Amino acid sequence: MGPLPKRKISRRHKRNRRAHHALSQAHLVRCEECDEYKPAHRVCPHCGTYRGRMVIEIEED
DSSP: OOOOOSSOOOHHHHHHHGGGOOOOOOOEEEOTTTOOEEETTSOOTTTOEETTEEOSOOOOO
8 A cells, every 4th residue: 555645735735836837928029020929939820930031831811
């Protein structure tokens, strides 16, 4: 038989432990080409450019 908890973990201790588990907000910057918001250090999903160069073709509907 393996080790078992000696005492019940109270709501306070459980919530204090989980206080650091919150998700952080995504860091968005403006694209230099189309001026839309995009994730930093990623290809722009709106125009397909990265650091001033066309990387992927975006289909216009």
